[in-house]
Amino acid sequence: MIEWSASQIRDFQQTLLTWYDNNGRDLPWRRDHDPYHVWVSEIMLQQTQVNTVIPYYERFMALFPTVEALAATPEAKLMKAWEGLGYYSRARNLQKAARQIVNDNSGQWPQTVEGLKDLAGVGPYTAGAIASIAFNQPVPAVDGNAFRVFARLLEIDLDIAKPQTRSAFEKIIARIIPQDRPGDFNQAIMDLGSSYMTAKNPDSKHSPVKAFNQAYLDGVELQYPVKSKKPKPVKVAYFGLVMRHGDQFLMQQRPSGGLLANFWTFPLVAEDDVLALSETPELVTDEERLTLLEQYVRQEFGLTVHVVPMGGKPVKHTFTHRQWVITLLAAQVTADTDLSYFPGKWLSTAALDKIALPKVQEKLFARI
Numbered sequence: 308m309i310e311w312s313a314s315q316i317r318d319f320q321q322t323l324l325t326w327y328d329n330n331g332r333d334l335p336w337r338r339d340h341d342p343y344h345v346w347v348s349e350i351m352l353q354q355t356q357v358n359t360v361i362p363y364y365e366r367f368m369a370l371f372p373t374v375e376a377l378a379a380t381p382e383a384k385l386m387k388a389w390e391g392l393g394y395y396s397r398a399r400n401l402q403k404a405a406r407q408i409v410n411d412n413s414g415q416w417p418q419t420v421e422g423l424k425d426l427a428g429v430g431p432y433t434a435g436a437i438a439s440i441a442f443n444q445p446v447p448a449v450d451g452n453a454f455r456v457f458a459r460l461l462e463i464d465l466d467i468a469k470p471q472t473r474s475a476f477e478k479i480i481a482r483i484i485p486q487d488r489p490g491d492f493n494q495a496i497m498d499l500g501s502s503y504m505t506a507k508n509p510d511s512k513h514s515p516v517k518a519f520n521q522a523y524l525d526g527v528e529l530q531y532p533v534k535s536k537k538p539k540p541v542k543v544a545y546f547g548l549v550m551r552h553g554d555q556f557l558m559q560q561r562p563s564g565g566l567l568a569n570f571w572t573f574p575l576v577a578e579d580d581v582l583a584l585s586e587t588p589e590l591v592t593d594e595e596r597l598t599l600l601e602q603y604v605r606q607e608f609g610l611t612v613h614v615v616p617m618g619g620k621p622v623k624h625t626f627t628h629r630q631w632v633i634t635l636l637a638a639q640v641t642a643d644t645d646l647s648y649f650p651g652k653w654l655s656t657a658a659l660d661k662i663a664l665p666k667v668q669e670k671l672f673a674r675i
Contacts, residue, residue, distance in 0.1 A: 308463045309521055311483070319460075319519050320485045320492070326515035327495035332357075335364060337494065342416045342441035343374045346404075349433045350397050357501070363392055375414065378405035386570075386663035393666050395570070400428025418442040431473060440490035447480035448493040449473055452500025458532035459504060459522040468535045540630040544578035546600055547671055548638040549617065552653065557640065559651035566626060571659070572668045574651065575633065576603060597636070604638075609648035612638040622674050624667040631667060635674060 311319065331337070334357065336348035347367060351360045370388050371377040377385070382402065389398040404426035408416060417423045418441075423434035435448035447453065454467045457480060465472045484492050503514035511523040522528040550557035550573075559574040561567045581596065581603045582588035591599065597614050604610050614636040622633045646652060654662075664672075 308461050308479075310461075311519075315519070316483050319483065319516065322516055322519070323495050323499070324485070324488060324491060327491060327498065330498070330515075331491075331495065332498055335361060335368075340441050340490065342437055344368070345437050345440045346429075346433070347401065349436050350401055350428065351392065353397060353433075354394055355392060359392075363389075374405045374408050377402060378409040382569075383662065387661070390663040391666075395567070395663075395665065397428060399568075403427035404429060416441075419444065420446050431477075435477075436493060439484075439493050443489060445481075445484050445486045445489040447477050447484055448496075449476050449480065450497070452497050452504075453480065453493075454532050455506060456496050456500045456504050459528055460516070460519055462521045462525070462527075462531065464533055466535050467532045468537065540625050540628055542630045542632055544621075545575045545631055545633045546578060546581065546614075547572075547622070547633040547635045548574040548576065548604070548612070548614065549635055549671075549675055550574070550612070550638045550640050552641070554656050555653040556656075556659070557646075557649075557651060558654045558659075559649070562650075566629070567665045567667070570665045570668070571651070571654065571662060572665065573635075573671055574604075574608075574638075574649075575631075576600060576607075578634075600636070607648075608650075610640060610644060610646075612640050614638045617675065619674065622667070622670050624670060633667075633671065635671065 334348075336344045348360065348364055351364055351367075367388055370384075371380060380402070382399070385398055385402055386395065389395060392398075407426055408414060417425065418438065420431070420434040420438050423429050423437050424431065429437075432448055432450045435446045438444035438446050439448055454472075454476060457463060457476060458465075458467070461479065463476070463479070465475055467476075499514070499516065503510045503516075504520075509523075509528060511517050511520055511528060514520065514523075517523055520528070522531045548557075557574065558571045561570050561572060563569055578596075581599045582591060584599045584602055585591050585595070597616075600614055601612055604612050615638075617635045617637050619635070622631075622635065624631045624633070
């Protein structure tokens with residue numbers, strides 16, 4: 308890594324902020340410094356592109372214009388507003404944090420990084436973004452853009468996939484961030500990382516800070532940032548049971564903990580659970596697998612069903628560390644079947660239109 312002198316730091320600050328003043332993106336959450344607006348936008352932007360977030364953010368603010376409104380809304384309404392953005396734990400944590408602010412803090416926002424990190428779902432980056440943009444605290448906001456930009460500017464060889472690397476970058480950036488405009492500085496870094504200094508095909512030749520970009524000057528820009536590969540998501544096989552009666556589907560509500568908590572999906576049965584009924588699971592044929600599935604559903608849910616393959620490729624859906632591979636099966640069952648032991652109910656297509664469905668369920672509906 309190279310180190311800048313005090314005069315180089317001042318030149319970089321001036322160059323970056325002059326460019327940002329003239330070319331910064333006009334985004335709806337940048338039109339004021341309200342911490343509520345900054346916070347909601349930053350949570351939405353996690354794992355989601357800016358152009359996707361803008362209409363969601365505008366609708367969200369129309370529905371929940373204040374932190375008090377968000378704290379008071381029913382969860383079902385919140386989930387419907389969030390539908391399509393995915394990573395639904397973000398929305399639940401938003402509401403938890405809103406209630407912390409309203410109920411525990413009497414509506415007052417923490418103004419420091421440490422205080423903000425006490426809010427549900429707020430990590431180091433989000434805390435830094437809120438503290439710098441809303442409260443003018445001279446603290447860095449280190450996300451993927453900041454990792455990439457500063458790794459290239461200073462040829463930092465640290466592996467950004469390692470947790471301890473964040474604190475090292477925070478210390479480095481803390482020396483460079485201006486005391487008077489920390490929020491604008493952090494947002495300028497975001498814009499720089501999404502334009503001239505992108506992960507692939509950067510345009511450093513025309514970058515406003517190309518004179519400071521040591522990796523570009525040395526012809527090694529694409530070697531930064533250093534990042535070891537993540538392990539591939541673990542594949543988990545499921546059977547998805549499509550049980551239909553007229554315009555109704557028998558839907559299962561997911562448990563209150565774990566992936567897709569409380570959401571409605573087709574009944575999903577892990578293949579490993581089904582095969583556990585056999586003493587020799589490695590020898591089970593496809594036909595025997597279906598018989599075991601019927602047995603499992605009868606034992607677990609008290610439902611007597613007859614399952615038939617629907618054909619087509621399995622539906623795949625990837626979470627951060629898991630990939631679900633779902634084989635759809637038609638399951639014949641009557642509408643008056645006893646559902647006493649089944650965690651779900653018959654839902655009409657009209658009722659399904661009114662509730663938030665996870666992306667994986669949308670894929671399943673699209674397949675059938």
